[in-house]
Amino acid sequence: MKNRIKKRKSASHEQRSRRFELRLSEAERTQFLDLEKALGLSRADIVRIRVLQHSKKMLVNTAEIMKLLDGIGTEIGRSGNNINQLAKHANTLQQQGMLHSNLIRDLAPLLTEYIRLQRRLEQSIRQLIRLIRGQT
Known part of the structure; x- marks a missing residue:
């Protein structure tokens, strides 16, 4: 017979034999049940994730976030x-010799600001995706 070395089970695979009771108002209970439904997680998993595993991470409603991202x-x-x-109109004006340098001077900083804001938005979306991935 081979000697079997028992490997210690990780915390996520240990048998759970302890109970924890939480008292909630009826409004809090309803809110908790809504959260459970929205996240697709059990109440116990929500508590474990939020309190024990990832206390600094936030639980997010991914369906709601996806709707917001779709709108963005x-x-x-x-x-x-x-x-x-605007570019097409500027080209048309340029071909007709009617494009004034004032227009370009006024438009350039606006486009620069748009690009800056778009890059910030992309960074925020990447951060959000990393947070969502960390939740699972």
């Missing part, structure tokens, strides 16, 4: 479309 994507698309229309 739509607005970015509209902004890009507006910029393309």
